[in-house]
Amino acid sequence: MYDFALVFSLRHARREPPMALTREQIASIATLARLDLTSSEVPVYQDSLSRILDFVGALDRAQTTDVAPMSHPLAGLSQRLRPDVVSEQDRHEQYQANAPQVAAGLYLVPKVIE
Amino acid sequence: MSGWHTDTLTQLAAGLRARKFSSVELVRALLARIDASQATLNAFISVTREQALSDAAAADRALAAGSAGALTGVPIAHKDIFCTQGVRTTCGSRMLDNFVSPYDATVVARLKAAGAVMLGKTNMDEFAMGSSSETSFYGPVRNPWNPQLVPGGSSGGSAAAVAARLVPGATATDTGGSIRQPAALCGITGIKPTYGRVSRYGMIAFASSLDQGGVLTATAADAALVLREMAGFDANDSTSVDTPVPDYVAALEQPLAGLKVGLLREFFDQGLDAHNEQRVREALKVYEQLGARLTEVSLPNLPLSVPAYYVVAPAECSSNLARFDGVRFGYRCEKPRDLRDLYSRSRGEGFGAEVKRRIMTGTYVLSAGYYDAYYLKAQRVRQLINADFTRAFASVDVLMGPTTPTPAFAIGAKTSDPITMYLNDIYTIGANLAGLPAVSIPCGFVQGLPVGLQIVGPHFSEARVLSAAHAFQRVTDWHTRVPQGYA
Amino acid sequence: MSAWETVIGLEIHAQLATRSKIFSGSATAYGAPPNAQASLVDLGYPGVLPVLNAEAVRMAVKLGLAINARIAGTSVFARKNYFYPDLPKGYQISQYEQPIVAAGALDIVLDDGEVKRIGITRAHLEEDAGKSLHEGLPGVTGIDLNRAGTPLVEIVSEPHLRSAKEAVAYMKKVHTLVRYLEICDGNMQEGSFRCDANVSVRRSGAQQLGTRAEIKNLNSFRFVERAINYEVARQIEILESGGAVVQETRLYDPDRGETRSMRSKEEANDYRYFPDPDLLPVVLDQAFIEQVRATLPELPDQKAARFASQYGLSAYDAGVLTGSRELAAYYEDVVRELPREPKLAANWVMGELAAALNKENLEVGSGRLPAARLAGLLRRICDQTISGKIAKEVFETMWSEGASADAVIDAQGLRQITDTAAIERVIDEVMARNPAQLAEYRAGKDKLFGFFVGQVMKATAGKANPAQLNELLRAKLA
Known part of the structure; x- marks a missing residue:
């Protein structure tokens, strides 16, 4: 197998061992993402994740001062506006066929305490 | 049974129109091939037999009445990432195992309107996250050239189905190479159009700014025919572009002589398998003989495309997949203790390992304190890569190079290290970051396994890219090769 | 001077009065059966995509122009990521770093008549969330997503407000404005107009802001006032007893009249904002902005200034009469009929009419008493057909029976007596019947003048013209 550094003769500027995420950090990411992990x-x-973050750390090598972030591949296009017209009908019964738990047209979840 | 299945999609469409055979006959024959292959290839998640036969009968009536469209009666398969009304749409995930879409994706609706007959939904990496089709909840897809090997991914089911001639064409999506890489590994043709050319409405999102629907077929001419019907503006997709769709089929025969081809220096580096490189160099010679002018170009920031991608794509995916929460559709865990438990267990149990890995990576790079260092930085690097492409296209018409560093690899070979897996997309990701159209076509074999040549063009140059691919296929026969046992 | 200074900033959420939702073609009407107005986009179904409603953009620009803010040539929708059952996609589409409306300001009038300028940091477009229902559902919460995707404009003020009263005055000002602009129905019971209040206190003279609490979802002016007053007292008590205020989200409980910490928002949120890749930047050119500007109505402050100068009204009266576009229009309809009597019209609109409307909880636009009809009544006062006192009786009959002033006057024979001879005849009779009082008056008891006025009015059932009566009576008694 090849590795990234070999492929592109790209070596990290910093040679210290990759920053490792702690168990606590993984737990807090999982909580934020609502993923129950065993x-x-x-x-x-x-x-x-530690290895991925180390890998993407290669981005540090790029000189990006004065470079605008690019969030869309098609620069210069702008948002199209939709006319304010009601085009949808009540189809809640059909849509709720996929729902795990409904009653009286409502989606049900365990009691939410505010 | 006649040799229909080795006919190209274009030939089948013509045969149907000429009433040489019926759509029902054709669909029956292909359904039988799908059934026979399923245990080996596992290319399909759902086979829509009844609906296919009744749609085929309707197509035959339309053909008899002379009211046929461009694809009337032509059997196709849809990657299970496209929503299909009344048909289970799983995205390869346990999360959507029981999900029946109440609507058709725009791509599905358009191909239906053109007369195509859906035979089923193809297997894929879960939520299109993968390069090997091994992360599916429904088990790995196998490569028809060698069932010990992966077909590539994430559109591995579609690619395997086309390569094994189970269907003449199948829809697919490409976020980092998910059309081109499996096309290369399965020895078929695949096109990822310009971002915005094909509607994303109804295509379950992985990374919204990178996802693009396309098609896998045996030949570039087939791809041109299907793409012409799929593509076009859609008012339901704000990122869909409102420019007319050229007749890609009519443009296929445009002359190749004088075409300026840029060879990406960064693509011919140490990572490229020497045999793969040889096949690609031979293909480039063919282009030279056809009158193309080859020059070397450099995209200095392209090596950063994989790291940039593995920040941007997980970031978008972490948000896109938040809607799968066990409330309105999809998997819900048993007996949730409270709301938090409902969310965490439904998602923890409903998503597979790679999807969770990417959601967590994305959550991390967007979180407070890391956003600038990772997400914004990656979007700036994306800008640099895009600028590199723009500069290159100022002097060349298309860029050519390998689609993948190596031919198909063994199932299980790369599942332990995500980085190794991610590097499969090293040559394909750049086109996604810049939103460019790109095709992969078969250009030879290494030890009995197909190798792909990639052709990348500027925005909205699908006609140019497809005609370049077609010119190659007129003088070569790699695209006609069928894996043993499927001929 | 108090030892503590209160610092308040409001985030006002106004639902925009579009027909369809901000990113889907679902209706926005209030009160539909649960989830009847929740389309695939509103439900966050797999594969669906948002498309922006042009009218929502126009309305936000209208607001921006009305508060003299700069309209962003380019604004960007971002995703605010968090999990909550009323938020179907797991993120809210909002605007973060690049809102459609940049800094602006509104003036409020304080109790002492002083005008205070309240800075508005920004206003941005976003989608509303659905509703969680708890009642009648043992052990579970029901989710209704009809409201999900309703367009909102969030108007964020600077922390310039120094009391609950100022906060209410500012909120009322915004309420008036959005209704003038016809971009929000302002219905607070239905939640169309509501706010979050950021409240903190600091030692008087201190430069640094104190730790703030955010009180969520206040949907009446009274609640805003009470919640802030409660919260200020709570924070001062904590600080004075040596404690520290915790930065948190609190909920106002109107039944108990207190704020309490929201358990569901306890954990520190990390919203992970990033530009929504499903939506492109919203680019507005000057032509579009000018087109919207041309649709701006006369704004409340402009109208009040004009009323004061054109009709000679006090600042207070002009302010009251321009409190809503409908009231101002009604007043001007009345004045159009009686161009020489703007003050009389003002008194009647703010007095009898307002009281009658209030009593029955009606809007001025209800059509119960058209402006022309009220003008008809006032005209009879001006031409001395009836007195002001009689007019009030006529008004009541007009209000309850829906009749015109003339019909009531004729039917009840209320026409004022202006015939000098007739009035003199009555005066003579009254004088003849009350010789003792006459003698006392003539002996210098001036107060008895009123007695004679009363007697004559009684004899004429109040119809004698008061001015004439005064004059004639004075002459006769002398």
Whole structure:
């Protein structure tokens, strides 16, 4: 197998070992993303996320002062506006056929405490 | 049974129009091939037999009445990322195992309107995240050239189905190479159009600023025919571009002589398998003989495309996949204790490992304190890469190079290290970041496995890119090769 | 001077009065059956995409122009990511770094008549969330997504407000403005117009802002006032007892009249904003902005100034009469009929009419008493057909029976007596019947003048012209 550095003769400027994410960091990312991880999954993601972050750290090499971020591949296009017309009908029964739990037209979730 | 299945999609469409055979006959024959292949290839998640037969019968009536469209009666398959009304649409995920779409994706609706008959939904990497079609909830897809190998991904089901001649064409999507890489690994033709050329409405989003629908077929001429019907402005997609769709089929025969071809220096580096490189160089010689003028060009920032992609794509995916929460559709865990538990377990159990990895990566790079260093930085690098392409296209008409560094690899070979897997898309990702049209066509074999040549053009140059691919296929026969056992 | 200074900033959410939602073709009407107005886009179904409603953009620009703000040539929609059941996509489409409306300002009038300028940091477009329903659902919460995707403009003020009263005055000002602009129906019970209040206190004279609490979802002026007053007292009490205010989201409980911490928002949110890749930048050229500017109505402040100068009204009266576009239009309809009596018209519109409307909880535009009809009544006062006192009785009959002034006057024989001879005849009779009082008056008891006026009015059932009566009576009694 080849590795990234070999492929593009690209070597990280910094040679210290990759920054490793802690278990706590993985847990807090998983909480933010609402992903329940098993205890065996945590070290797996700890390892792979650390490696991915190290890998994408190569971006630091690029000189990007005065370069605008590009969020769309088609520069110069602008948002089209839709006329204010009601075009949708009530289809809640059809749409709710996919819902795990409904009653009286409402989607149900465990009690939310505000 | 006649040799229909080895006919190209263009030939089948013509045969149907000429009433040489019926759509029902053709559909029956291909459904039988799908059934026979399923245990080996696992290319399909759903086969829509009844609907296909009734649509084929309707197509035959339209053909008899002389009211046929460009694709009337032509069997196709849809990647299971496209929503199909009344048909299960899973995106290769447990999360959507029970999801029946109440609407058709625009691509599906357009191909239906053109008369195409859907035979089923093809297998894929879960939520299109992968380069090997191994992350599907429905098991890995296998490469028809060697079932021990991956077909590439994420559109591996569509690619395997076309390569094994189960269908003459199948829709696919490409976020970082998911059309071109499996096309290369399966020895077929695949086009990823310009971003905005094909509507994304109804195509389940992975990374919205990179996703683009396209098609996999045996030949460039077939791709031109299907793309002509798929493409075009859609008011339901704000990023769809309102410019007319040229007749890609009519443009196929435009002369190639004088075409300025740029060879990407960065694509012919140490990472490229030597045999692959040889096949690609031979293909470039063919182009030279056809009158193309080859020059070397450099895109200095292109090496950063993979790291930029693995920030941008996970960031967008982490947000796009937040809607899968077990409330309105999709998987819901058993007996949630409370709302938090409902979310976390439904998502934790409903998503597979690679999807979770990308959601977490994306969540991290967007979170407070890291946004500038990762997300914004990657979007700036994206700008640099885009500028590199723009500069290159000022002096050449198209860019050519390998589609992948190596031919198909073994199932399981790269699943342990995500970075190794991500590097499969090293030559394809640039076109996604810049939104460019690109095709992959078969250009030879290495140890019995197909190799792909990639052709990238400037925005909206699909006609140019397809005609260049077609010119090659007129003088070569790699695209006619069918894996053993499927001929 | 108090030892503590209150600092308040408001984030006002106004639902835009579009027919369809901001990113889908669903209706926005209030009160539909649950989820009947939730389309695939509103539900965040897999594969669907947002398309921006032109009218929502126009309305936001209208607001921006009305507060003298700069309209952004390019604005960008971003995703605000968080999980909540009323937020179907797991993110809210909002504007973050590049809002459509940049800094502007509004003037409010304080109790002492002083005018205070309140800075508006920005106003941006976003989509509303759905609703969570708890009642009648044991152990579960029901989600209705009809409101999800309704266009909102969020108007963010600078922390320039120094009391609950100022906050209410500012909110009322914005309320008046959005209704003038016809971009929001202003219905607070239905949640069309609501606000979050950022409240903090600091020692008087301190430069640095105190830690703030954000009180969510206040949907009446009274609640805003009470919630802020409660919160200010709570924070001062904490600080005076040596504690520290916690930065948090709080909810106002109108039944208990207090604010409490919101458990559901307890954890620190990391919204992970980033530009929404499904939407392109909104680019507005000067021509579009000028086109919207041309549709701007006369604004409340402009109208009030004009009323004061054109009709000679006090600043207060002009302010009241321009409190809504409908009221101002009604007043001007009345004045158009009686161009020489703007003050009389003002008194009647703000007095009898306002009281009658209030009593029945009606809007001025209800059509219960058309302006022309009120003008008809006032005309009879001016031409001395009836007195002002009789007019009030006539008004009541007109109000309850929907009749014209003349019909009521004729039917009840209320026409004023202006015939000098007739009035003199009555005066003579009254004098003859009350010799003792006459003698007392003539002996210097001036107060008895009123007695004679009363007697004559009684004899004429109040119809004697008061001015004439005064004059004639004075002459006769002398």
